[in-house]
Amino acid sequence: MTMSQIDVTLITEPTAKEFLTDYKEQKRNNNVPELKAQGHYILPDYKLTRQRKAFKIMKHTYLTKHYKSYVAFDSDNGHTLWMKNFASLTEAVFWLETGLDIGDTDTRSTYKDWKVKHNDAIEALKDQLRDLKKKRDQRVSLDSAN
Helix, strand or coil: CCCCCCCCEECCHHHHHHHHHHHHHHHHHCCCCCCCCCCEEEEEEEEEEEEEECCEEEEEEEEEEEEEEEEEEECCCCCCCEEEEECCHHHHHHHHHHCCCCCCCCCCCCHHHHHHHCHHHHHHHHHHHHHHHHHHHHHHHHHHHC
């Protein structure tokens, strides 16, 4: 089976905060925003939360550390930043690549078919995530040793 390519980049928290800041500023200042970063991105080990006050959800979106959670950012069109929480890296990639949730029905393919077809690319992304975590853990242990 050939390896299917997926167009997803893993990012860190500072980059994700830049996305949110850029999107909020562009939305406030322009009718048609032009985002700096365009594409599909995933922030591992975080989730989006919103501030709740008096039974209203305020427009304040926060990134909160949450182990084995993934935030998917889709700014492929350059004008809108779509964000969504996922419990699985595979589900996040599926949403970014197809625009569908795993329960959605599509006549062309299902989540299971897509997952089998893109298994090699997803495993490569998971390996990349493991490498990033190892590098981060090594950096933390070196910092605490000093």
